[in-house]
Amino acid sequence: MTKEEKYKLANRVVNHALECGAQEVRAVISDSRNNSISVREEKIENLEQSIENGLTIYLFVDKKYSVHSTNRLDNREELDRFVREAIEGTRYLAEDEYRGLPDPDLYYKGGGPELKTFDGSFRSVDPQEKINVAFAVEKEVLGRDERIVSVTASYNDGMNETVMVTSNGFEGDRSNTYYGISASVSVKEGDARPGDAWYRSSLFYDGLDHEGIGREALKRALKKLGQAKIESGNMPMIIENRLGSQSLSPLIRALNGSAIQQKNSFLIDMLGEKVGSDRLTIVDDPFILSGRGSGHFDNEGLALKKRTIFEKGILKNYYIDTYYGKKLGMEPTSGISTNLVFEMGDKNLEEMIASLDRGILVTGFNGGNCNGSTGDFSYGIEGFLIEQGKIAKPVSEMNITGNMLDLYKNLAGVGNDAYEDAAWRTPSLLFDNVSFSGK
Amino acid sequence: MNLNRRNFLKTSGAAVAGTIILPPFFKSCSKLQLSTDVKNYLDHFEISTEVLGKVISEAMSKGGDYADLFFEHKISNNIGLQDGKVNIASSNIDYGVGIRVLKGDQTGFAYSESLEASSMLDAAKLAASIATNPASFSKGSINEKIPADYYRISRSWEDVSVKDKVPFVQKINDRIFSMDDKVVKVNASLNDETSYVLFYNSEGMLGYDYRPLTSFGAVCIMQKGKQIENSYSARSYRKGFEWLTDDLVEELAREAVDNTNILFEATKPRAGELPVILGAGGSGILLHEAIGHTFEADFNRKGTSIFSDKMGMKVAENFINIIDDGTLENNRGSLNIDDEGNDVKKTYLVEDGILNSYIHDRISANHYGVEPTGNGRRQSFRHIPLPRMRSTYMEPGPHKREDIIAEVDYGVYVDNFSNGQVKIGAGNFTFFVKSGYLVEKGRLTQPIKDINIIGNGPQALADITMAADDYKTDNGTWTCGKGGQSVPVTMGLPTVLVRKLTVGGVNA
Numbered sequence: 001m002t003k004e005e006k007y008k009l010a011n012r013v014v015n016h017a018l019e020c021g022a023q024e025v026r027a028v029i030s031d032s033r034n035n036s037i038s039v040r041e042e043k044i045e046n047l048e049q050s051i052e053n054g055l056t057i058y059l060f061v062d063k064k065y066s067v068h069s070t071n072r073l074d075n076r077e078e079l080d081r082f083v084r085e086a087i088e089g090t091r092y093l094a095e096d097e098y099r100g101l102p103d104p105d106l107y108y109k110g111g112g113p114e115l116k117t118f119d120g121s122f123r124s125v126d127p128q129e130k131i132n133v134a135f136a137v138e139k140e141v142l143g144r145d146e147r148i149v150s151v152t153a154s155y156n157d158g159m160n161e162t163v164m165v166t167s168n169g170f171e172g173d174r175s176n177t178y179y180g181i182s183a184s185v186s187v188k189e190g191d192a193r194p195g196d197a198w199y200r201s202s203l204f205y206d207g208l209d210h211e212g213i214g215r216e217a218l219k220r221a222l223k224k225l226g227q228a229k230i231e232s233g234n235m236p237m238i239i240e241n242r243l244g245s246q247s248l249s250p251l252i253r254a255l256n257g258s259a260i261q262q263k264n265s266f267l268i269d270m271l272g273e274k275v276g277s278d279r280l281t282i283v284d285d286p287f288i289l290s291g292r293g294s295g296h297f298d299n300e301g302l303a304l305k306k307r308t309i310f311e312k313g314i315l316k317n318y319y320i321d322t323y324y325g326k327k328l329g330m331e332p333t334s335g336i337s338t339n340l341v342f343e344m345g346d347k348n349l350e351e352m353i354a355s356l357d358r359g360i361l362v363t364g365f366n367g368g369n370c371n372g373s374t375g376d377f378s379y380g381i382e383g384f385l386i387e388q389g390k391i392a393k394p395v396s397e398m399n400i401t402g403n404m405l406d407l408y409k410n411l412a413g414v415g416n417d418a419y420e421d422a423a424w425r426t427p428s429l430l431f432d433n434v435s436f437s438g439k
Numbered sequence: 440m441n442l443n444r445r446n447f448l449k450t451s452g453a454a455v456a457g458t459i460i461l462p463p464f465f466k467s468c469s470k471l472q473l474s475t476d477v478k479n480y481l482d483h484f485e486i487s488t489e490v491l492g493k494v495i496s497e498a499m500s501k502g503g504d505y506a507d508l509f510f511e512h513k514i515s516n517n518i519g520l521q522d523g524k525v526n527i528a529s530s531n532i533d534y535g536v537g538i539r540v541l542k543g544d545q546t547g548f549a550y551s552e553s554l555e556a557s558s559m560l561d562a563a564k565l566a567a568s569i570a571t572n573p574a575s576f577s578k579g580s581i582n583e584k585i586p587a588d589y590y591r592i593s594r595s596w597e598d599v600s601v602k603d604k605v606p607f608v609q610k611i612n613d614r615i616f617s618m619d620d621k622v623v624k625v626n627a628s629l630n631d632e633t634s635y636v637l638f639y640n641s642e643g644m645l646g647y648d649y650r651p652l653t654s655f656g657a658v659c660i661m662q663k664g665k666q667i668e669n670s671y672s673a674r675s676y677r678k679g680f681e682w683l684t685d686d687l688v689e690e691l692a693r694e695a696v697d698n699t700n701i702l703f704e705a706t707k708p709r710a711g712e713l714p715v716i717l718g719a720g721g722s723g724i725l726l727h728e729a730i731g732h733t734f735e736a737d738f739n740r741k742g743t744s745i746f747s748d749k750m751g752m753k754v755a756e757n758f759i760n761i762i763d764d765g766t767l768e769n770n771r772g773s774l775n776i777d778d779e780g781n782d783v784k785k786t787y788l789v790e791d792g793i794l795n796s797y798i799h800d801r802i803s804a805n806h807y808g809v810e811p812t813g814n815g816r817r818q819s820f821r822h823i824p825l826p827r828m829r830s831t832y833m834e835p836g837p838h839k840r841e842d843i844i845a846e847v848d849y850g851v852y853v854d855n856f857s858n859g860q861v862k863i864g865a866g867n868f869t870f871f872v873k874s875g876y877l878v879e880k881g882r883l884t885q886p887i888k889d890i891n892i893i894g895n896g897p898q899a900l901a902d903i904t905m906a907a908d909d910y911k912t913d914n915g916t917w918t919c920g921k922g923g924q925s926v927p928v929t930m931g932l933p934t935v936l937v938r939k940l941t942v943g944g945v946n947a
Contacts, residue, residue: 047568068531
């Protein structure tokens with residue numbers, strides 16, 4: 001479907017829903033196209049292509065609310081029936097006075113700068129070239145070390161286009177492309193076969209550099225050989241930049257209107273309070289050029305703004321959508337996080353490691369969870385023991401356990417190495433006094 | 440499953456009141472001797488055997504060894520309660536065909552959301568390109584496969600209106616609030632899903648399956664002073680609407696309240712290696728993470744699993760039998776045929792302590808020269824099949840629960856979990872304990888909560904020193920993720936003692 005066809009269909013669905021008795025409607029139509037290729041033992045292992053499309057309608061019927069989606073968009077009569085039946089079903093629900101479309105004044109009205117999230121050349125990349133890239137990545141590793149048991153290299157890409165229309169005046173669209181390359185390598189010594197992966201991604205094909213991905217995956221896997229748990233104890237912990245989202249997500253989840261209103265947050269009533277150390281400063285910036293989370297509006301159509309979430313440890317902003325805003329009596333801000341940007345320190349990872357007498361560098365998480373109501377967490381980890389400022393040996397099969405509020409009060413250092421291949425641009429993070437369990 | 444009543448293409452997920460809309464008259468196959476059931480499926484997808492033949496021929500046109508078509512129509516519904524009212528409903532319809540071509544261990548795959556012949560032929564052409572030597576393929580005769588019947592239901596979810604479901608969801612909320620003054624919030628939801636599957640492969644096998652799946656549960660949030668705690672209860676089965684009863688509501692409400700209540704008194708254990716008693720039921724997560732995934736033959740075929748060279752070897756005590764079973768009646772993990780058209784079996788992974796079988800899909804069974812075990816599963820027509828678990832459990836052992844507890848001087852007893860994970864190569868697995876108890880001097884004492892437990896699969900399996908006779912299946916809403924695909928599973932265990940695992944906790 002072209003963008004114009006999507007707008008046409010979305011408007012038709014909105015109008016049909018209004019005719020059938022809905023008072024307010026939002027319709028979202030999107031389609032996407034993805035390719036993935038993985039190679040192993042110098043052969044293509046998997047070659048996959050997907051093309052999909054879908055419609056989602058949000059219905060507000062006599063103060064009742066429901067959401068429906070389908071991928072059967074071709075038959076007009078069937079689609080109309082789908083909308084009609086969805087409206088009938090909605091009538092059986094309980095009324096919810098807080099449901100409704102956003103205040104149109106808060107919608108994005110257009111005119112924002114181009115955020116460069118779409119690569120217009122997506123369809124013209126030669127499929128054979130993609131396969132060649134995957135083979136080139138595999139080739140970097142093959143035969144490099146006797147301990148290698150398996151190497152898989154992958155190329156994948158995708159594009160998505162979404163159009164949203166509401167019955168109270170919002171019309172908007174967004175599109176993005178994505179290209180990624182990865183290598184995963186397993187090595188063997190004794191029974192254990194540790195593995196690791198390395199990957200890189202870009203929103204533009206031209207921005208994708210595959211050089212070194214295979215070698216880095218191999219290097220990381222080999223470093224893990226001999227990994228073992230060490231004695232339990234409290235120590236400083238550094239989390240490698242690309243894993244930062246694991247430690248950050250309970251904090252961000254606790255800022256959501258739904259978590260706060262449903263008492264499933266450990267940051268209820270904490271606006272303006274100091275919840276982390278002075279090192280914790282994070283800005284939500286939706287307008288970064290080619291940022292993974294960049295956009296002008298959220299999934300309700302609310303105009304996004306650059307906002308400070310934490311400033312020197314003080315909580316400045318929640319993520320409040322229209323529904324939970326009404327329930328909480330708060331102004332909606334937008335229900336989603338976009339690009340999260342840390343105020344960075346001046347050390348790179350190596351210098352952070354050098355600053356520690358004894359501690360653990362975490363390079364992988366393994367399961368675990370965080371209790372949303374209390375912030376209590378416990379996660380499996382692997383990584384390296386640091387002694388006298390140097391990597392001493394690989395560790396694994398250990399847990400870290402504590403509370404998120406304590407953890408961020410103990411945030412003692414922020415690296416200068418923000419990970420830019422993700423929306424949450426976490427630098428390497430240093431936390432003091434973390435409880436490790438091992439032997 | 441008799442499908443006479445539903446050989447029509449239902450458009451809506453928000454099934455209103457069982458409004459039946461008849462399809463345009465469609466004749467799938469006039470000349471062939473096929474059962475009414477399979478004809479109903481062909482009609483359902485508005486597809487003829489001639490078109491099936493054309494698409495499979497296109498898929499095989501580049502010299503593939505094997506090809507299959509997986510048609511799926513899935514209708515999902517959810518109704519939810521928040522702040523005391525059943526105030527949200529959602530539904531989803533997904534429809535299409537996945538086309539796969541195999542050449543040795545290599546896979547070509549594409550799917551189409553349109554079942555127009557031209558769209559399917561395009562997808563088949565792409566999938567075919569995994570092979571590179573044009574070949575002529577002559578399709579043989581069609582042989583119809585009669586599927587097993589592991590999930591009989593009496594009332595299809597498609598015939599159930601939102602109106603009929605609402606009272607159960609409302610009631611679980613009301614019961615939970617009535618049971619304890621500390622309850623401040625309840626979130627409840629009821630899901631149902633109906634999938635129609637039609638399967639055809641280059642060997643001429645034509646099969647079908649009707650797959651109902653439902654889950655019901657509630658999250659309970661309680662507050663005492665400033666302390667807020669939450670827990671939940673949930674069940675899931677391949678059952679119909681008849682499953683919903685007042686007794687079920689009562690059982691789930693009680694469990695959600697009890698699970699939450701216990702947390703107010705809970706502490707954290709000492710950090711480090713401790714003996715771990717796994718209570719009967721949900722502790723089967725140990726088998727799923729520590730053993731199940733590492734037995735999946737795709738990892739072993741590539742040499743990346745820690746169990747890669749262990750077939751036929753002794754891996755556990757003699758009394759240990761571990762099974763992966765897709766045949767349990769109405770079980771969330773059961774299938775009448777797997778997603779590659781194979782019979783689903785009860786598979787002994789470990790028999791009398793000896794590694795007996797991996798978990799196979801078609802590619803790996805072929806690679807190892809064994810019969811498929813019926814573990815080829817996929818999230819949907821959009822995904823390729825992989826070796827996946829179904830219901831993974833351990834048979835009862837020779838010991839008594841009391842004797843196992845009496846054995847431990849200081850350790851933990853765990854029986855309520857939220858999630859787990861494993862690193863296949865290193866064999867390190869974890870599971871997160873929502874709640875349990877400390878074990879001190881042979882007795883369960885203070886409750887514990889929110890700790891992760893980590894261990895090494897082969898070591899943990901060898902360290903199971905006792906297993907009780909109190910086996911229990913956990914019929915919770917377990918969903919297993921692998922390679923970006925989710926599939927429903929279950930698990931089970933008798934009470935078991937693992938000599939030591941690393942337990943998250945506090946350091947003195």
